[in-house]
Amino acid sequence: MFSSVLIANRGEIACRIIRTARRMGLRTIAVHSEADRNALFVEMADEAHEIGPPPPRESYLQVDRIIAAAKSSGAEAIHPGYGFLSERAEFAEACAAAGIVFVGPPASAIKAMGLKDAAKALVAQAGVPVVPGYHGSRQDPEFLRQKAYEIGYPVLIKAVAGGGGKGMRRVDKQLEFEAALESAQREAANAFGDPRVLVEKYILSPRHIEVQVFADAHGNVVHLFERDCSLQRRHQKVIEEAPAPGMTAEMRDAMGRAAVEAARSVGYVGAGTVEFIADARQGLRPDRFFFMEMNTRLQVEHPVTEAVTGLDLVELQLRVAAGETLPFGQDDLSLDGHAVEARLYAEDPERSFLPSTGRLWALSFPEAPGIRIDTGVRAGDEVTPFYDPMIAKVIAHGPDRGTALDRLSAALGRTIVAGPKTNTAFLRALCDAPGFRSGAFDTGFIDRNLDALGAVERGPDEKAVALGALRLIQEELDDLAASHASRSEHGSPWDASDGFQLVGERRQAFPILVDGARTEVTLAWPKGELAVTAGGATARARDAEAGVFARTPDGVVVLADGRQTLVQRYDPFAVDLEHLDSGDSITAPMHGKLVAVFVAPGDQVEKGQRLAIVEAMKMEHALVSPRAGEVAEVLAEAGAQVAEGARLIVLAPAAES
Template sequence: MLESVLIANRGEIACRIIRTAQRLGMRTIAVHSEADAGALFVQMADEAHLIGPAPARDSYLRIDRIINVAKRTGAASIHPGYGFLSERAEFAEACAGAGIVFVGPPASAINAMGLKDAAKALVQQAGVPVVPGYHGAQQEPDFLRLKADEIGYPVLIKAVAGGGGKGMKRVERAADFEAALESAQREAASAFGDPRVLVEKYVLSPRHIEIQVFADRHGNVVHLFERDCSLQRRHQKVIEEAPAPGMTPEMRAVMGKAAVEAARAVGYVGAGTVEFIADGREGLRSDRFYFMEMNTRLQVEHPVTEAITGLDLVELQFRVASGEVLPFGQGDLGIDGHAVEARLYAEDPEKEFLPSTGKLWALDFPEHEGLRVDTGVQAGDEVTPFYDPMIAKVIAHAPTRGEALEKLAEALGQTLVAGPKTNVAFLKKLCEAPQFGAGQFDTGFIDRNLDALGAVPHGVDAEAVRLGVLKLIDMELDARGYHALMRNGSASSPWDEQDGFQLGGAREQGLPVDVDGERIDVAVQWPVPGDAHTDEELVVSWGGKASGMVSDYLSSDMRGLVPTEEGVIVVRAGRQTRVSPYDPFNVDLEHLNGSNAVKAPMHGKLVALFVKPGERVGKGQRLAIVEAMKMEHALVAPADGEVEEIAAEPGMQVAEGARLIVLKMEE
């Protein structure tokens, strides 16, 4: 076994690798950016070293700095995790040149499968079907547009290098091709350093099914069955499961054989995934699946394969990298039950899944048999705009698919996250969706069911406001030592009371609060001092929308009432509502003076501006693009008008809510 390992990655995958390495007795070495200095994986490793500032290009993508740390620390091996440098052949070559074992395939295999166009040509020669499309070297926009016209819409533009949905755009009509191509090329260049793309026919009713393969250095190659990754949003996987619903033994054998042969063709070593797209219009059929790409690394969704096989894939990676022979053959492997994984992201489903950043004021997961949580953060950490927004992976394993989905939904319902907005409630609804449960889904399922899944704007949660106000009062009384008012209904002097004191009858006090940035004036009705039932009579209401008594508050789930520096975050059914005392001096002056400012929807980088002062724009016209957490988000004009001011320049980091463009609207 290797004596030590440097993990050239961050977050949950770094934590996951460290746990297995330490169990095997290996010394673990972390590298981190300035933004990750206090991160969980840094704390877990036996030692940690700074390699640069927050942007990945200046830290986690710096091969020279990582190799230097490996040399200084005497690291026997480097594990790249996934993303970042994991599929960069030059990184594997640099490790070999430094005499350090790269825990992954040889550079030749990465080169062969790392570029989607070359990989498709390779497997096509081996008789594996591929999706119709253009996979050549010409990249001129006019030429690619012509190819798209020949293929027929809808088409899919995909980055030649990399994966994870970056640089991937579905195009429904020719008029949208140019803008989609530019966006795909920018994302690809930013994420992978390579702007090249290919254009493919978009398969209708597609099912995304992948085969996990494993190979050693002695010519042994096996597959560890399939995973279904069809529940996607913006071409990024949301929920994955193993085995695939509706998979027949015959189709599993055919796909497994194709994946093994693809791995053999490139002399593969270690863990890899061969991804296929299947036409699911008439169920899964062995004559209707196509090769998409091979990921020459560990996959995010590998825990579901571990659950149904009982294997530790990271341990196998280390053993294969050490030169050991795979301890099993294909006939020794079997499937045990069903596993489902949900990716918990810092994003807001009610605002088109915009990434969300900020401090994690609370983070708590349930613990049950058959439940696994992989995370790289803990309460008190900051979710920054520099990296992928995934907070955790929640994995459930059970004898049947229905039981696994039920267990996962229950776990998500018991998960508490307060701070950045998350998709936890959305994930729970996905697990409970009748069509998904019945196996009737494809990669477009989420987009077709956004309303039913709750991924639309919601109104104010009246109950959350009421509980938040009661919590604020409780916190204020506690700070001032006035809890006797809520417990006994009396105080040492009426002039000391903070409860809307008046000479007779029930006391009512107006209280303005800030609810998710909006002012709401609530009325607080206090109990009469000396009344025997004061614990049940503190009432909060506003505009007839809500009312409730302190006894309800005291008996509520206090876990979901999370104090912050500004006030309190109320978590109900996975949704977060921020309630804080209203600050009259915190006024949006731009709104008051009638300015129409287009603001940054989240923290990120302004990567493109398409307008200039004095230019007329139409409603819905693209004005700018902000990149956050590796994805692009277009800002459009809310109405017809004229550009009055440009307040930022491309390349600038911008804060959420920052004014970028000011428009003069037409009357």
């Protein structure tokens, strides 16, 4: 076994690798960008090296800088985690050339499975079923559109070198193909440096089931059973579980053997995941599943496999990379109960899941039986637009699926995050959804149930608004009382804060900002007690326990049922002229990079027409016109970094009818 390992990654996976390596007695070295200077994983490591500016292309994707850090620190091995360079064959080759152990498969296996088209041809030769489609090298748009027509809609455009839902678009009709192809190719080029795509038949009622495989350098290959990753949004996994609901022993055996054969076909070593799509219209059947791709790395959802097998996959990776033999065979492995993982993201489900950035003013997770939390952040850290917006993975394990889901739901209900908007309430609603609980779901479940899951725009939580305003006013009154007490030992009737007046009940309008929008609450003092009313909800001092509060420099965040409400004092003199919106402006929905602008001043546009694209946290977001009209101004150029709320395009005022 080597004595030191460098972690070429960040966030929760870097923290996870450091914890395991430390338990094994290994020295840990972190590499980090300027943005991650004060990150948790940097603090945890024995040694840390800064390798560049915040954008991944200038830091975490810089092979030469990472190799240089490994050499200067004396690292004997490099663990790439997942994402970034974990599936780059050239990185594995650079490690080998430098005499450093790469904790992962050989470069040849990464190359063989790294391109989806070549991988499908390879596993097909090994007898593994593949999804019908075009997996060839021709990339001209007209040819690909013709192939999509021949395959039959709906089709799926997928990046040849991709993963994680990036460079992937579902297309339901031919008129949408050109725009979807262009977007998928651009996103693939940005994420993987390779714009090539393939086109496949979209399987109706699909279940996404993947098999964890493990191999050593001595020819031993096993599978560690399956995970169900069907709960997805925009082809990105949201909740994963092991084992897959409805899985039969016959199908598990067939999938496991197919996964092992896929790994054997490329001389695989280490941890890998073979992903399948299953046609679930008639239940899970061993003759209705197809190979999609092989991820030649550890997966985000590996904790559920660890929970049901009792294995530490990171420790196994390190031991296999050091040349050790797998300590078990296929017949030694068995399943123990059920595990479910939810990905807690900094995103706003009520605004189409737009990524959310900012400081984490409060962050805490419950400690309970069967609950595991994997996170790379803590209270006070900043969620930036440069990286994946994951805050934590919440994992629940129990003797059966129902118990695991109950534990996950309870843990999410006791999770506290204040600052960036999060999907906490959405995850709990998903966990408790009757269709998911009963096993009647597929990859389209979330999109079909957005309203029921609360992922639609909702008005402010009036009770939270009232509680937040009450807290702000009470703080001001307490400060005022303390100030009066410090000036005089004797009380004064003018110091009273009970709202007393000679005639009738005193009522007063009080202006505030709720999530940045101006509104008013009403203050009253019935029986001398302050009461704050927002809409139909009233809060008094005795109601303070109804919410959880986190203080920000200029306001208070109220958390209730997984939702956040930011309440601030309204300052009539604090007008943000930069972001002042006339109603005809198209603004940036989040901090990010403006990657494309499709219009110029004077252009006529239709309602819903794409005007520009903003990229943030590795995903593209199209900005569309709110109405038909003429473009008056374009205020930013493609390639510019833009702030949330910044005006990008202005339409000429609508003509009065």
